[in-house]
Amino acid sequence: MATHMDTVRVALGERSYDILIGAGLLARIGAFLSSLNLGQRGVIITDTNVEKLYAAKLRAVLAAEVITVPAGESSKSLRQASRLLEMLPGLKLDRRSFVVALGGGVVGDLAGFVAATYLRGINFIQVPTSLLAMVDSSVGGKTGVNLPQGKNLVGAFYQPRLVIADTDTLQTLPERELRAGFAEVIKTAAIWDAGFFTWLEQHGQTSLAEAVRRCCAIKAEVVSRDEREGGLRAILNFGHTVGHAMEALAGYAGVLHGEAVALGMCCAAELSVKRAGLKREEADRLKRLIANSQLPTRLGERYRLEDLRAAMQLDKKTVGGRLRFVLLKKLGEAVVSDAVTDADLEEAIYVCR
Ligand code: NAD
Numbered sequence: 001m002a003t004h005m006d007t008v009r010v011a012l013g014e015r016s017y018d019i020l021i022g023a024g025l026l027a028r029i030g031a032f033l034s035s036l037n038l039g040q041r042g043v044i045i046t047d048t049n050v051e052k053l054y055a056a057k058l059r060a061v062l063a064a065e066v067i068t069v070p071a072g073e074s075s076k077s078l079r080q081a082s083r084l085l086e087m088l089p090g091l092k093l094d095r096r097s098f099v100v101a102l103g104g105g106v107v108g109d110l111a112g113f114v115a116a117t118y119l120r121g122i123n124f125i126q127v128p129t130s131l132l133a134m135v136d137s138s139v140g141g142k143t144g145v146n147l148p149q150g151k152n153l154v155g156a157f158y159q160p161r162l163v164i165a166d167t168d169t170l171q172t173l174p175e176r177e178l179r180a181g182f183a184e185v186i187k188t189a190a191i192w193d194a195g196f197f198t199w200l201e202q203h204g205q206t207s208l209a210e211a212v213r214r215c216c217a218i219k220a221e222v223v224s225r226d227e228r229e230g231g232l233r234a235i236l237n238f239g240h241t242v243g244h245a246m247e248a249l250a251g252y253a254g255v256l257h258g259e260a261v262a263l264g265m266c267c268a269a270e271l272s273v274k275r276a277g278l279k280r281e282e283a284d285r286l287k288r289l290i291a292n293s294q295l296p297t298r299l300g301e302r303y304r305l306e307d308l309r310a311a312m313q314l315d316k317k318t319v320g321g322r323l324r325f326v327l328l329k330k331l332g333e334a335v336v337s338d339a340v341t342d343a344d345l346e347e348a349i350y351v352c353r
């Protein structure tokens with residue numbers, strides 16, 4: 001018997017697609033893909049952890065080769081991308097062939113970049129298995145890899161044809177990864193939907209499928225209005241200006257993306273009180289929800305202000321050398337600001353030490 005499934009539509013004209021969310025969807029993937037009129041040949045790109053758990057399940061319903069990359073952020077590299085690309089001609093993939101990304105955000109971003117660039121673009125299907133990938137990275141078409149100098153500095157906007165989020169896969173996700181993914185859930189509520197934020201305060205991590213659905217609906221709305229980050233979409237980077245800098249300084253090791261975003265949101269909350277009129281009590285609610293979700297709220301002594309500032313200058317969010325921050329006017333309403341001064345940043349980082 002088919003179990004309940006939610007469908008969220010990302011409305012982008014001829015690039016529109018559905019996000020399917022529910023339990024037990026991996027077993028139904030063959031049927032979902034058959035409606036897309038794809039070619040016979042395809043490849044499943046996954047990582048070493050997810051391969052052990054789910055690749056066989058997917059292969060049972062999908063005739064496709066499996067290619068595996070080492071688990072972890074370091075696989076989001078030009079080296080891995082070129083290794084994968086050079087394997088594809090041998091698999092005789094053509095323009096109608098498809099790439100399935102089975103895994104977290106690392107696999108999704110990497111496989112998406114490969115799909116975007118091979119033969120100037122072949123069909124791409126996202127099968128996110130981490131919470132972060134379900135609520136954020138699998139939706140919206142940002143694909144790419146890191147350079148040693150910074151995150152996501154090489155990439156392409158390339159929308160998937162379909163996203164299939166089987167929430168059963170979250171059962172095997174390590175606790176720390178689940179919490180890190182929850183940081184992006186909190187971010188999504190904080191920038192867009194005060195009611196959802198209150199719901200998160202009440203439900204915590206007890207209703208993840210519903211949290212996934214609500215996050216996907218919000219991201220679909222934002223991306224539909226601004227696919228290529230000409231304006232509105234930038235609000236999805238709330239917490240990411242400082243967060244990305246911390247990840248780069250840590251060499252993409254030791255701190256998870258979601259943990260860095262959690263710390264970045266704490267700094268951004270302070271900056272929002274100073275520069276965007278966020279009420280102190282709302283900033284405190286945000287920090288409390290982050291702390292209650294067992295995410296970090298204190299930077300400690302690990303990151304020096306000068307290093308953070310230098311790393312931020314390399315970030316894509318820097319425009320004409322000026323740092324841009326996403327700030328909250330209130331819970332549920334975000335604004336992009338270039339009013340933050342060095343002194344503001346220093347103070348925010350000091351308060352969050
Ligand atoms: P990840 O892909 O490294 O996955 C986290 C860990 O969980 C890995 O070890 C992975 O092997 C494991 N894993 C995944 N699913 C599992 C499962 N069901 N069971 C057991 N283990 C599982 O990291 P992530 O947090 O999913 O994604 C982070 C990446 O996403 C970063 O590179 C970040 O920049 C990117 N990102 C991209 C976007 C975008 O819009 N494209 C948005 C947000 C984040």
Ligand code: GLY
Nearest residue numbers: 140142233236237
């Ligand atoms: N995660 C930010 C974006 O998709 O735009």
